Amino acid sequence: MRFTNPQTILFVADCEQAARFYQTFGFRETFRTPISSPVKIELELDGFTLGLALPGPAAESHGLSPVVRGHRACITLWTDDIDQAYRSALAAGAKDHEGPHPFLDGDLLVAFVEDLDEHPIQFAQRIVS
CATH class of the missing domain: 3.10.180.10 (2,3-Dihydroxybiphenyl 1,2-Dioxygenase, domain 1)
Incomplete structure (x- = not known):
């Protein structure tokens, strides 16, 4: 068994707004779905992938219970x-x-x-x- 390409996903209120913010630090967009009004955008910086996802679709599609307030990741x-x-x-x-x-x-x-x-x-x- 082998694991590759780890990614951290942050639940955000607006994927495009969050992506613009992280692009300030040199992150570049590598993926989005769907193209317009995305529910997830992935960004990369120096081999690290950061996913930005809307909590509602994650809950509906995957049965997750996203935490959307407080310091839940750094x-x-x-x-x-x-x-x-x-x-x-x-x-x-x-x-x-x-x-x-x-x-x-x-x-x-x-x-x-x-x-x-x-x-x-x-x-x-x-x-x-």
Whole structure:
């Protein structure tokens, strides 16, 4: 048995709006269904696939019970410029959660925002000594 191409799926209120938000960070669209008024869009960044899906169709088609409120998943994006990443996210409509700050005894800088559907996004930058 072999597994390939793992993907995280976030339940969102509007697939196209969420896709535009994540494209701010370099994600590129690789799949959508249906073409107009999509119920799912897949995006890829550096080998990672992020799915954005409407909760209603997932519940109806697959018998799932999507959780649509609260911090139910966290996406981490590594960057070489945490200040710019943080500002770009806020400019794209993210909600501020915690600005850039040292973490792990100063080995990292991290910042948190919430996307348009309240999923936390962590930006992380390694500090080079």
